[in-house]
Amino acid sequence: MGDKASGHTGAAGRAATADRPSSVRNVVLVGHSGSGKTTLIEALALTAGAVNRAGRVEDGGTVSDYDEIEHRQQRSVQLSLVPVEWGGYKINLLDTPGYADFVGELRAGLRAADAALFVVSAAQEPEAIAGATRMVWEECAAVGMPRAIVVTHLETARTGFEELTRVCGEIFGGDDPDAVLSLYLPQYGPQHPDGHAPVTGLVGLLSQKIFDYSSGERKETPPDPDQAPLLQEARNRLIEGIIAESEDETLMDRYLTGADIDIKTLITDLEKAVARGIFHPVLAAAPAADGAKQGLGTVELLELITGGFPTPLEPQSPVVTTPSGAPGPQISCDPDGPLVAEVVKTASDPYVGRLSLVRVFSGTLRPDETVHVSGHGLADRGHEDHDVDERVGALSVPFGKQQRPLGHVFAGDLACVAKLSRAETGDTLSSKDDPLLMEPWTMPDPLLPLAIQAHSKADEDKLSQGLSRLVAEDPTMRLEQNQATHQVVLWCLGEAHADVALERLRSRYGVQVDVVPYQVSLRETFGGKSTGRGRHVKQSGGHGQYAICEIDVEPLPAGSGIEFVDKVVGGAVPRQFIPSVEKGVRAQAARGVAAGYPLVDVRITLRDGKAHSVDSSDAAFQTAGALALREASSDVRIHLLEPVAEVQVLVSDEYVGPVMSDLSGRRGRVVGTEQTSGSRTLVRAEVPEIEIGRYAVDLRSISHGTGQFSRAYARHEPMPQQVADKMRGQGGNGS
Template sequence: MGDKAHTPAGAAGRAPTADRPSEIRNVVLVGHSGSGKTTLVEALAQTAGALVRPGRVEDGATVSDHDEIEHRRHRSVQLSLVPVEWRGFKINLLDTPGYADFVGELRAGLRAADAALFVVSAAQEADAVAASTRAVWEECAAVGMPRALVVTHLDTARTGFAELTEVCAGLFGGDDPDAVLPLYLPVLGPEGSDGHAPATGLTGLLTGRVLDYSTGVRRELPPDGADRERLAAARARLIEGIIAESEDETLMDRYLGGEEIDAETLTGDLEKAVARGGFHPVLAAAPAADGGSQGLGTVELLELITRGFPDPSEHAPRAVTTPSGEPRPPLVCDPDGPLAAEVVKTTADPYQGRISLVRVFSGTLRPDLTVHVSGHGLADRGHEDHDADERVGALTSPFGKQQRPMAHCVAGDLACVARLARAETGDTLSAPDDPLLIEAWTMPEPLLPLAVEAHSKADEDRLSQGLAKLVAEDPTLRLEQNQDTGQVVLWCLGEAHQDVVLERLRGRHGVRVDSVPYRVPLRETFGAPASGRGRHVKQSGGHGQFAICEIDVEPLPPGSGIEFVDKVVGGAVPRPFIASVEKGVRAQAARGVAAGHPLVDVRVTLRDGKAHSVDSSDAAFQTAGALALREAAAEAPVHLLEPVAEVRVLVPDEYVGAVMSDLSGRRGRVVGTDGAGPGRTVVRAEVPEVEIGRYAVDLRSVSHGTGRFDRSYARHEPMPPQIAERLREQDPRAS
């Protein structure tokens, strides 16, 4: 956006500051794993003068990826904030993981940002772009978030810049592929021994000037006249794309009439179209050459961010309520307005305690301020509901492992807040005398179970506290204490997410756990009527025990639960002890009668019994009722019932057949398909939950990473005998 010379600004030793929303740009970097987002963030920070040497801050740490897990895995697993200064603007660069298991961190970045840079790698297959970024692009489009694209890895490209731009136009342009067009074309240097020609500069399509980065310092050169025909065609298409989005309705007629539209007018219209999300420019970028201070395209990218992307005050007002749910006027981005900030990320630092990354939407946040913390109460994910006042600690701006002090954080800005002991991701910070709750944001549902047990007694003592901290940090993690199986289950987004959860539990919170096979909550029921006699008689000194009861058991339709019927005549079982028999029957049913799973869908009829005037008691008849039910179970077939889930799978049309075949192989019944927009289908099926424990992982393989699914409980139904027998052999509780 303009081809101006620039001297790097910013200081590595201080935090960038902003006093007005107009001085702030919040930008989230989105892209598939390995696309080069973190490298691009470091290149931008270096060009902005925030680094003392390429990729490093003063203490030698990298700008982002400062988590020890990331260092070991060589992969981003969490959201990182890197603030830089450029021409008087504070730019908050939000680097997100590209791997699907950490989409929660991506959603947090989208929540905190006002614009998005989609990073695509020319070194990867074009299919990878579609698989991991199309859904996020559509999510941004749904809320009108401005977007631009950055092509990386041109030096090792499998796909040429022009070809990749056309792919992106087809994927993201929708009905108007001319809404996705390049602003610059790469200037390629000589081919290396590997056959690749690295990009050494850019040619501005609006100005025609050549921007040479071959030395690592940007130089402007006059047009060289090379490849004039290709440049002219690309320039004409760009101009037409800009004019099509122009608010000046006469501009197209003037252009078609042969008038030469000046670059300043086109640049102004381009910036407006980008800001309102109608046009999505494509740029190329690369790190600085050895010894250089400016990477390829980084100046142009910073100019696009500051001049083309909107400031926070241009964002649509946020919907808010009181904590009790009463609607309040939407929040505008005003530093003098009522305080309303949101925790977009929570981390537990071993030395500083809990640190909350906060986006301020209204008002101004200051150190040592008392705020009201309001939560959405995600009880189903292990997040407690809370509504309390807390005192804000220090405000800091992160940069690698450093935390630089901030005097305040105005509306539209981001800051790290210390000492918020109860605030969790998604919570709202507001004034104690005017508490508010910002409308919740959607988080993906974790669908991959991880059952864990404490490794030792010492770990068992710390397990509960460690799990609570984990859940507070990660809203995509769901903690379940399964009452049926007795297991502690962490529901995750994928295998990589599971591995990171275990590493954090061990490394950050000092808790070692062992992974154990996840058990699906099964049920038992009678396959035929049966009778049982429970006799509990003991006369060994002192007060004796005497209780005898006879019952009939018959199966009932699914969903009937346990029915208890009293048909005793003549007072064979005294009235007070009939309730005791029922209590014993129900307690035994809850424990199971064959393989240790709860018994359901039967009618138990008490038809006779005996009592003793002295030795009969409530406890004795409870025991007799349980014994009678167990004896009846020994005389009749007992069927295992497995939970069946309603599964809805969203996939591109080309994978519908593969998904349906895979579901059928899991004993699933496909019940229908529905269209879900251009090129997409929802497959609806009923599948036993035993068969879909790893479906979150397997669907990615079947659909090449493009599929998503959700599931809900439908019912329990009989399990095939051969599978039931295998589970009985595997289950240590089976009798």
């Protein structure tokens, strides 16, 4: 790294290809929104020769061109793949959104990759590096994924590169900050009148060579003797960090006794430590200036990816089962093995229809072959389990808005598959004769409700299909047809996620919807015992209507529902009409008796009544039963019952106080706290659901993006009188 021969083998307009798994590198870019991930990918594509000097592909677009919504919102909202070639290797660069609402796209990128580049902006405050970015780092650490750090925006740095490297060591290194060290130090040019000194090159700490980018192309220059004392401390620390992680235990003894360790040995050990996920180099990078061939640090970064990051052959292959759950065969990254591939992203292209981005873990995928599609485990999000055979359409590799055709995709590589009409994100593709299933990756739970309704009759006809296609593309979204409130609810991860969902419904599927207030499933119950008399007597010529019934109503314990008891004696209400009274009572209970919410947890006892031999009927006694219940409710206090959720909030210790205060302000009851790893606390509380509709957004603000929470229904309980009076003024929910 820094001493190898380098050069690109790609060419603008030609698809990046590989002939074996060992020549593939799958790398996901992770970082806070605005850290410069997409710009970095474009700089790498330029250096690799995948685009021309203006950063454009053949059709005039850029490598990051794909979604119109991204252009309008000026931010990435979905996972995208940019393949480039360097030194005989195909590098699949996976660009992920940095905004927390699109963490599902990030998780998909982590699933498809074998290594991660964490992009950190020097223009941001160091605190911005922590939080959500650190949580992703810990996820990668848990599975042993190799990681490196790239520092961007050095031209507008608030924090010096050396200081930022130290901060990254503290945040990401944990107990071993020396596992996070820089490989190069910035070389600064003449200072401008405003006091700013531009970064013109990099100094290799191992080689002690200067790589000058000031001409727009990387050139090696001799070291400056005056810099040697300043570089020696950083160089010694790097060498000690590499040796500490070396598999050769004799190196440390040799180093401590003053023996000279050659650079090739150090580089080899460095690459092994990076690939094992135990050493995390820090590099600097910047986009190319106008007319330049290479961006600062891009050559060094490409060398790290090809030399230090693992091939698809090295990580442990995922466990597979049969669709029925029986153990499957042990698979490996073998092009000749059984076919096992996974859909990591689903999108709709206006010209070719549905496109599925697929990572092949075993075997070889070819166009026009029939595969088995298995999808299980996401039924709670509107994805029914399915096992179907589908014919694979054309295979291609994306590049901007282009789709460049491929003849096949072997194990370890990624590609787009056309015309898989049933396959959804997270599904497994396998042989139709021996179907297999991979367990889907963990998806965040969408906790922000968005209630919608069709804008017009024409939209109503298209709404169901549009919603099903939307949810098929995005497994982090959950579709709910709420039976209690009769609302269509899209559960999203945040406001930006909801905005993108609405925009996709409108622009991609031609469905205009209106957002309406989200309703929780309130209930009503009696506050005490009461009686009621229902009299329905009408005479208008011919057969009339005659029914009278008298009932007693008393409250029952929570969860009892509606209990109907017949205590009529002497045939006051004929036996054939008692079910009619019950039907009328239950129908009125479903409509509510005070504010229009369903009545629950009461015992209704029919004790007397009157009938007419000619004019009594089923309909008359249904009406009388309903009238009796309404009269009974007029003489007693009716309690509104609201759903209460069990809420668990995981938050950094520094935000525990604000979180608990906020929960109390939402009429919540904190029932306990528990210290967890990583200086975080789990706060358990019970909170009325009506108070946490926007908690997904509010918690992010309170905790500066670091908080997580879950919710589960606990029970219905009486609502405070002042809140109940306000709800009655708003009317029922039509339940």
